[in-house]
Structures are given as structure tokens and as C-alpha cells.
Amino acid sequence: MERAHEREYDLLRVICCAAVVVLHTGSIYLAGWQPGMPAVNRTAAALMQSLTRDAVPLFVMLSGAFLLPDPKSRDFRQFYRKSWKKMGVPTLVFSALYVAYAYAVLLAKIYIKHTAGTDQLGQPLAMWLNGVPYFHMWFMYMLAGLYAVTPVLASLKQRMGERAWLAAGVLCTLAGMALSARTALPWYLQWLLYLGYFMMGAYIRCHFRKKGENPLRNGYLCAGLFCLAAAARLFHRKLWYGILPQYEVIHPLSGLIVLSSMLVFAGFAGRRVTVDLSRQSRLTFYLYLFHGGVLSFLDILMRNVFLWERGIPQMLFAASLTWLISLALSALCETYIRPGAREAGGGGALRR
Numbered sequence: 001m002e003r004a005h006e007r008e009y010d011l012l013r014v015i016c017c018a019a020v021v022v023l024h025t026g027s028i029y030l031a032g033w034q035p036g037m038p039a040v041n042r043t044a045a046a047l048m049q050s051l052t053r054d055a056v057p058l059f060v061m062l063s064g065a066f067l068l069p070d071p072k073s074r075d076f077r078q079f080y081r082k083s084w085k086k087m088g089v090p091t092l093v094f095s096a097l098y099v100a101y102a103y104a105v106l107l108a109k110i111y112i113k114h115t116a117g118t119d120q121l122g123q124p125l126a127m128w129l130n131g132v133p134y135f136h137m138w139f140m141y142m143l144a145g146l147y148a149v150t151p152v153l154a155s156l157k158q159r160m161g162e163r164a165w166l167a168a169g170v171l172c173t174l175a176g177m178a179l180s181a182r183t184a185l186p187w188y189l190q191w192l193l194y195l196g197y198f199m200m201g202a203y204i205r206c207h208f209r210k211k212g213e214n215p216l217r218n219g220y221l222c223a224g225l226f227c228l229a230a231a232a233r234l235f236h237r238k239l240w241y242g243i244l245p246q247y248e249v250i251h252p253l254s255g256l257i258v259l260s261s262m263l264v265f266a267g268f269a270g271r272r273v274t275v276d277l278s279r280q281s282r283l284t285f286y287l288y289l290f291h292g293g294v295l296s297f298l299d300i301l302m303r304n305v306f307l308w309e310r311g312i313p314q315m316l317f318a319a320s321l322t323w324l325i326s327l328a329l330s331a332l333c334e335t336y337i338r339p340g341a342r343e344a345g346g347g348g349a350l351r352r
Contacts, residue, residue, distance in 0.1 A: 007273040009062060009205075010281035012265075016059050017284040018323060019052035021291050024136060025319040026052070028299055029310050037310070044312045046239055048319070050232035053250045054224070056139065057261035060194045061201030063143065065265075068202035073154035083147050087285075091140045094289045098134035099124045101293060105300070131187025136292035138187070145191025146198050157202060162210075169199035173258060180253040193253055197261070204266050214270030221267025227260035286330035287323075294329070295322040 026048025033042045067073050102124035109116035127133060131141040157165055173196025179185065180193050208214045234249045234256075248254055252261075298318050302308045 007276060007278070008268045008271040009065070010277040011273050011275070012058060012268045013062055013281045013284050014277050016055040016062070017287055019055035020059075020136070020288065021295070021323050021326070022048050022319050023052035023055060024292065024295055025315055025322065026050075028295065028318075029315050032310055041311050041315075042239065043236065044315060046236050047232060048315065050235045050250045051228060053231065053252065053257050054228055054261045054264055056252045057194075057197050057257065058265060059139070060143070060146070060197040061204070061261065061265050063146065064198035064201035065205035067147075067150050068154050068157050068199070069206055070154065073150050074158065076151045079151050083150075087140070087147065088144065090286070090289065091137070091144065095128060095133035095137055095140075098137060098293060099128050101296075102127070102134065131190070134292050134296075136288070138190070139288075141187055142190040142194060145188065146194065149191070149195075153199070162203070162207065165199065166203050169196055169203050172196035172199055177253045177255070177258060180251065181248075200262060201265065204262070204269055208266070208269035211270075214266070217267050217269065217271050219267075220263045224260045224263030224265075224267055227256045227263065231256040231260065280327075283327060283330040283334060286333040287326045290326040290329045291322055294325045295319075298322060298325075 026045045030042065030045035030049055033045065073079050106116060106120060106124060110118060110120075124133075132138045160168070176193040176196045185192065214220075231250050231254065238249065250257060252258075295318065298321060302314060302318065303310075308314050
């Protein structure tokens with residue numbers, strides 16, 4: 001008998017959302033590191049950025065795991081109408097808000113701090129036209145591409161056997177890895193790079209649900225975490241010794257991250273979780289949308305108002321406060337904006 005609700009995926013979704021906050025906090029602090037600053041701060045920021053790199057692939061796999069096997073996803077009209085209301089509209093609204101915020105920051109730099117020129121006035125709008133209205137919003141536009149082809153993929157999955165679907169998923173994953181290493185696709189084709197993750201998420205979840213057990217789940221999880229730690233180690237060696245390309249080793253489509261993400265996802269399949277995190281899981285959609293702006297605003301306050309130096313305590317404080325504020329804002333959105341969005345069962349990468 002199938003379980004009515006799979007709590008392990010709620011747990012994974014919440015962990016991934018927290019990991020994204022930590023990742024972006026580490027990225028901001030690593031980008032701001034300068035020679036002369038304590039080396040331990042750079043190491044801490046690098047670890048925050050590298051040990052969380054599974055988050056994006058796992059989010060994509062979560063989305064495919066629940067969307068592709070769902071018979072409702074094969075109804076083009078119903079799926080597109082529901083996806084537009086639940087994901088498309090909020091994405092556009094937040095994109096507009098972030099572009100407005102970016103203009104406010106830019107105008108302050110031009111006319112108050114005099115650290116930017118008027119030749120940059122078109123940059124925020126140009127970034128939006130390139131599918132990146134703010135640094136974290138690229139994911140929503142990439143995910144929109146996957147949603148656009150979901151009805152077709154869901155229909156194909158129904159017709160294909162398990163082995164054929166696995167072969168197709170592996171092939172798409174390898175193709176995405178090759179493409180990401182060789183060329184830069186425009187934003188409206190970025191979803192092609194993550195198609196393999198999308199398909200493999202559906203395969204792994206359905207495979208273990210069909211088996212009814214996953215006795216090797218701890219082994220999968222440990223192996224996945226080992227691969228992630230290896231990628232983090234290689235990234236750290238690059239920062240200090242310049243041995244490897246800086247971001248290639250922790251790119252979402254690098255070999256170690258692909259292997260780690262697949263193994264971690266398999267390690268969560270069938271895992272018994274007693275804690276009910278469905279409420280927190282529902283908040284991850286708006287939490288993701290909010291966290292980029294909250295983190296950026298806190299960073300500006302900490303550096304320009306409170307004059308805090310960038311260090312490990314500041315990084316941990318920024319990540320924790322970003323999570324708490326974004327969680328509170330997400331709870332307000334769920335309560336007052338779309339109370340009807342509460343639902344039981346699974347959901348996409350960022351569940352609503």
C-alpha cells in the first residue's frame with residue numbers, strides 16, 4: 001500500500017531551502033573577501049558555498065519526482081492554468097519587485113555614494129530580460145522551462161518502460177553535463193541542462209515506491225555526502241593553490257555534484273521520518289522568493305550602517321536571520337495572500 005504522504009521529501013525540501021540560504025550567504029561573503037582578511041573567513045565562506053551545492057539539483061529532482069508521475073500533469077490545459085497561477089504570477093511579481101529594488105540600490109550608488117555611473121541605469125532591466133532579475137531568480141525561469149515541457153514528459157513517461165525512462169534520464173543528464181561545460185545557453189534554454197535531473201527524480205521516487213523498500217538508503221546517503229565533501233575539498237584547493245578551475249568542480253552539473261545529488265536523493269527515498277514538516281515544506285516557495293532580497297538588504301545594513309566586518313559570526317548571523325525573516329514573510333503570504341494554496345501530499349521543487 002502506498003503511503004498517503006511521504007514525509008522524507010518534506011524534510012529534504014526544507015533542508016534544501018535552508019542550504020540555498022547558506023549557499024548564497026557564503027557566495028556573498030566569498031565574493032567580498034580581499035587579501036589581508038583572515039584566511040579562516042574565506043575558508044568558512046567557501047565551505048558554506050560548496051557543501052550546499054546539491055540544493056539546486058535536489059530541488060529539480062523533487063519537482064520531477066512529483067510532477068511527472070502525476071496523471072493530472074498530462075492534461076495540458078489544466079496543468080498550464082494551475083502552474084501559471086501558482087508559480088508564473090508570483091515569479092513575475094517578485095521579478096518586478098526585485099528590479100525595482102535593484103534600481104533603488106543603483107540610484108543610491110550613483111547619486112549618494114557616487115560609486116556607480118549613469119551608464120549602468122539599464123543594467124537591472126537588461127538582467128531581467130536575460131532571465132536573471134535578481135541573483136537567485138534564475139532558478140524560477142529555468143524551472144518555468146521544465147514546467148513548460150512537463151505535460152509532454154508526463155505523457156512520455158506513461159508510455160515508456162522503467163528501463164527506457166532510466167536510459168533517457170541518464171542520457172539527458174550526460175548531455176546536460178556536456179552542454180554546460182562547452183557552451184552558455186540563453187536563459188530560455190537553461191532548462192535543457194537540468195532535464196536529466198528532472199527525469200531522474202521521477203525515476204528514483206517511482207522505482208523505490210514500486211519496490212516498497214530501500215535497504216541501502218543509508219549507504220546511498222553516505223556515498224552522496226562523501227562525493228559532496230570531495231567536491232568541497234577540491235574547490236578549497238583551487239581557492240588557495242589554483243589547481244583546478246574555480247567553479248567547475250562545484251557547478252550543479254559537474255561530475256561529483258551530479259553523482260552526489262543522485263545518491264542523496266536515493267538515500268532519502270523510502271526513509272522513515274516521524275516529524276511532520278508539511279507546514280514548513282509549504283512555505284519553501286515564498287521563502288525562496290523572499291530570501292534573496294532579505295539577504296541582500298541585511299548585507300547592506302551590516303556593512304554600511306552597523307559597519308560590521310565580514311567574519312564567521314556575521315556570516316552565521318546573516319544566514320540565520322535571513323532564514324527566520326523569510327520564513328515569517330512566507331507564513332504571512334500563505335495565510336493572507338493565498339490561503340487556498342494549502343494542500344496535502346507532495347508538490348514541486350518549491351512546494352505550494
